[in-house]
Amino acid sequence: MLRFAPQTRPDRPADFTYDGHGNRIARTVPLPQKPELTAAEQRSQRGTDNLLRVMEVLTGTPKYEEPTEEPEVTRYRYDGSHQLIAIEHGNGARSEYEYDALGRRVAKHHTTVGTPRQTTLFMWDGDWMMQEVRTGCTSHEDNAVTYVPHPDHEGPLTRLAEGQAWHYVTDHLGTPQELYDEQREVVWAADLSAYGRTTRRLAHAVDNPIRFPGQYYDQESGLHYNRFRYYDP
Structure with missing residues (x-):
């Protein structure tokens, strides 16, 4: 083994x-x-x-x-299809997840004690998560981010948001290593452990939740959503 x-x-x-x-x-x-x-x-x-x-x-x-x-205890709930539908965090926060008929995650909701619920919606092109939309907690302003896939592997090529473009540098598998803006400045870079856990952020002017190919980092739980399952690095 x-x-x-x-x-x-x-x-x-x-x-x-x-x-x-x-x-x-x-x-x-x-x-x-x-x-x-x-x-x-x-x-x-x-x-x-x-x-x-x-x-x-x-x-x-x-x-x-x-x-x-x-000890701080975190509990996880699953539906009949073994999809994670809720997390009860040890600090009193709660996360909830929704899926479409194909098992793709289309929404997540996160509520912390004393703050409004934060909702993120996901749009798909087949098995590629092409866009996320973070809805405003206290306003109607939504923040949309589009991810353009790389033609040669399963990783991302470009991040589009707010009329700007950021370009990914990945390893041979498609795991993001760095993210550059249009002025060729590094705006995101991180060191990853053997399992993919972020051990050190070298640059984080722009958020990047994309990890190993097909994985999306959930900040609220530390888990990586991986299409049909959740991965804990």
Whole structure:
């Protein structure tokens, strides 16, 4: 069975734990500013491979006192087709997701405590998510972003929004590495882990949710929407 071995990057080592079916159930990394502590992410899955719960806890023996807190629990709900339809976040926020008859996600709604609901709509061309529209929370102003696909792979070529164009530089698979504006300035760039998690943002003047080919990063959950499933890097 192919699995990732422990990462030995000196700046961010990581160790992974798997269950008997090969599902990754824990990831342990040292906290960068407190090397004697580790952040352990424990997860619960059922036989259908749907993620049900994530619990983040601190482990280790600190050299100083740390506030004692209950683990923060995030719960996930699925429909009869195993599509993720809701997330109840540990901080009281809630995310909801809608799909069309082909199983493509067409809307997501995110509500945090004390703030209006934020809605994002998605338009599709086959299996390519060609446009997202973020509706105004307190006004009727909508922000539309169009993604032009690359002709040679499954990644993006161009980002169009507000009458401007930004151009992607991708790796051989189509994973975005950098995003340039019309003045050839880098407006987005990031370092990714072996699983695709963003470890460091090198430039972020413009938002870019596109990750591995076919994946869309959901900031509210940290998951990557991947057409027929959600991917947790």
